[in-house]
Amino acid sequence: MARQIGEVIVDLQNISLRFGGVKALTDISFNIREHEIRAIIGPNGAGKSSMLNVINGVYHPQEGKIIYRGEERRKMEPYEAAGQGFARTFQNIALFKGMSVLDNLMTGRNLKMKATLVEQAFFWGRARNEELEHRKKVEEVIDFLEIQHIRKTPVGRLPYGLQKRVELGRALAAEPNLLLLDEPMAGMNVEEKQDMCRFILDVNDQFGTTIVLIEHDMGVVMDISDRVVVLDYGKKIGDGVPDEVKNNPEVIAAYLGTQH
Numbered sequence: 001m002a003r004q005i006g007e008v009i010v011d012l013q014n015i016s017l018r019f020g021g022v023k024a025l026t027d028i029s030f031n032i033r034e035h036e037i038r039a040i041i042g043p044n045g046a047g048k049s050s051m052l053n054v055i056n057g058v059y060h061p062q063e064g065k066i067i068y069r070g071e072e073r074r075k076m077e078p079y080e081a082a083g084q085g086f087a088r089t090f091q092n093i094a095l096f097k098g099m100s101v102l103d104n105l106m107t108g109r110n111l112k113m114k115a116t117l118v119e120q121a122f123f124w125g126r127a128r129n130e131e132l133e134h135r136k137k138v139e140e141v142i143d144f145l146e147i148q149h150i151r152k153t154p155v156g157r158l159p160y161g162l163q164k165r166v167e168l169g170r171a172l173a174a175e176p177n178l179l180l181l182d183e184p185m186a187g188m189n190v191e192e193k194q195d196m197c198r199f200i201l202d203v204n205d206q207f208g209t210t211i212v213l214i215e216h217d218m219g220v221v222m223d224i225s226d227r228v229v230v231l232d233y234g235k236k237i238g239d240g241v242p243d244e245v246k247n248n249p250e251v252i253a254a255y256l257g258t259q260h
């Protein structure tokens with residue numbers, strides 16, 4: 001079935017964020033539609049990671065409104081974002097390097113665990129059933145990402161490209177409806193990038209997950225995104241489908257024409 005882009009789920013209105021005297025974001029408005037792949041691009045220091053952190057509730061903007069599914073969102077903490085079905089990956093991989101792939105993926109299920117600590121410690125009734133259910137879900141993610149062969153390997157021993165895939169896996173284990181990816185392909189070779197692109201497209205296609213991604217590789221961004229928002233020095237300078245953005249003179253001058 002063809003993927004249908006739905007209604008606006010997150011509407012960012014006139015967002016401004018400052019760190020002391022540094023204006024990280026100035027008066028930025030854009031929206032995210034259900035089931036789309038939405039890219040945020042821009043030169044170094046443009047404010048892209050800050051924007052993800054605003055969406056995720058890590059940073060609280062001084063000005064502006066965030067409308068989530070039609071309602072203004074009050075101040076939200078990151079753990080609440082996870083509870084609402086938001087998951088993210090980081091620019092620098094944030095996994096437990098000494099733990100196996102499987103155990104890292106299980107940490108993605110933490111918020112979904114209902115058994116009490118005592119029940120978990122003694123592996124009693126509810127804890128046991130829960131554990132089996134979480135395992136099943138994690139095994140599905142392992143199959144989906146084709147990482148069966150490394151399920152018992154400590155993450156720190158894996159090549160970089162696979163660690164990035166495991167990080168995506170941990171986010172997927174939480175069954176997110178909004179997935180925020182901070183440079184999912186940074187530092188990868190061409191083959192690893194192709195694999196990652198395929199997984200991102202498959203997640204979007206098969207689970208209908210809405211995806212917001214920051215990515216520096218222009219070829220990748222233009223290929224896989226439905227819409228692209230462009231930031232420069234904390235301001236929005238472009239927003240639209242890839243072809244519109246590619247031909248926007250301000251974007252060409254600020255970003256596409258320069259090396260990053």
Ligand SMILES: Nc1ncnc2c1ncn2[C@@H]1O[C@H](COP(=O)(O)OP(=O)(O)OP(=O)(O)O)[C@@H](O)[C@H]1O
Nearest residue numbers: 019022023024042043044045046047048049050051
């Ligand atoms: N926690 C913070 N404290 C102070 N300044 C910050 C903080 N986070 C970001 N900034 C500043 O805000 C601006 C935007 O940074 P941000 O990391 O969002 O940009 P970016 O587009 O993600 O950059 P990059 O591509 O290099 O990761 C920069 O000037 C940065 O130094």
